[in-house]
Amino acid sequence: MVAGLVDALVLTHFQALSVFAFFVSLVFAFLTKQRMGARARYFIWSFLAFLLVGLALGWLMYPFPR
């Protein structure tokens, strides 16, 4: 069953980054902020920062394949 799941789960690099950023930002928002409004703002900021930094690092490393 697990082998089937592993074969079925195919994510692109960007999808993997987005899923990772979503859950980590969610946990950080609930750990650091008390009010829902502040949590929502922190979540959006952290999620976008993860994506932006990930894309920027990928772009910077593009000339160095190995």
Next chain:
Amino acid sequence: MEEQTRSTVVADTPVGRRVGWEPYALGVAGWLVPGLGHLLQRKLDRAVVFFVSILALAGLGLAMGGRLFSWELGNIFHLLGFLGNLGAGLVFFGAKLAGLGTGDLSRALGDYGTTFFLTAGLLNVLTALDAYDIAVGKKG
């Protein structure tokens, strides 16, 4: 007057004491099962978010073919990886007992899976410490 004093004492008592659990026990509960330390202190929103997020990260990590580290004293990276995995509590022990996490490093996604599970473990340690902090009254 007496009623007011009693309500002030209740308000000043950390949640962990009010619900009848020792703070360290709430920390350990939060480590064993993500979000349990918060659930026992009736912090339902945080408990649900931590449970779902950490289980999702750990489950996706295993489904991606991530690798679980073993106790190897000779290799510092494996040792640190093992400690990070151990942070996931019962999720880690369950995955090990089920024979999951053997790793599929033939593709990049397996490497990502290893990172997903490690992150789940480290986040779970943070949430367990958060449950302890709430119990001793350092946080609301």
